[in-house]
């Protein structure tokens with residue numbers, strides 16, 4: 001598909017723990033971008049450090065798999081300042097994580113480096129635009145299903161926004 005010159009070549013998805021929402025978003029983004037013919041580096045990270053080195057939450061793995069997304073091999077990591085230098089676009093799953101990312105970005109003082117653009121993950125979503133992807137960690141199975149539905153919709157919104 002013909003795409004805008006401003007289309008990012010790398011995207012980082014960020015939630016709190018990097019074990020539920022953002023690994024799910026990473027795999028959905030990767031698959032949908034490939035289907036759209038977009039060549040893009042896709043990764044995920046958490047703003048928190050509790051789950052560094054862990055596989056995704058088992059519930060997230062199970063719900064993702066039921067929708068055709070295998071996230072079993074992903075490993076949680078924490079966002080670092082270098083991510084703002086290495087990625088074109090960083091997307092926060094909710095407003096709280098967006099605020100935390102903004103303050104990390106504000107703390108980066110080298111002015112000669114181009115830093116990632118920051119946005120809310122739902123920003124281009126025609127249905128859920130402006131919403132948080134609610135944290136499912138203490139929720140039930142419906143919460144994990146809702147995460148997948150919202151992520152699929154918002155990923156499509158981004159891909160549509162890059163089409164000419």
Ligand code: 4NP
Pocket residue numbers: 015016017018019020021022050135136137
């Ligand atoms: P996530 O979910 O941000 O979607 O990965 C969470 C995972 C763990 C915690 C919170 C949210 N936690 O508090 O440990």
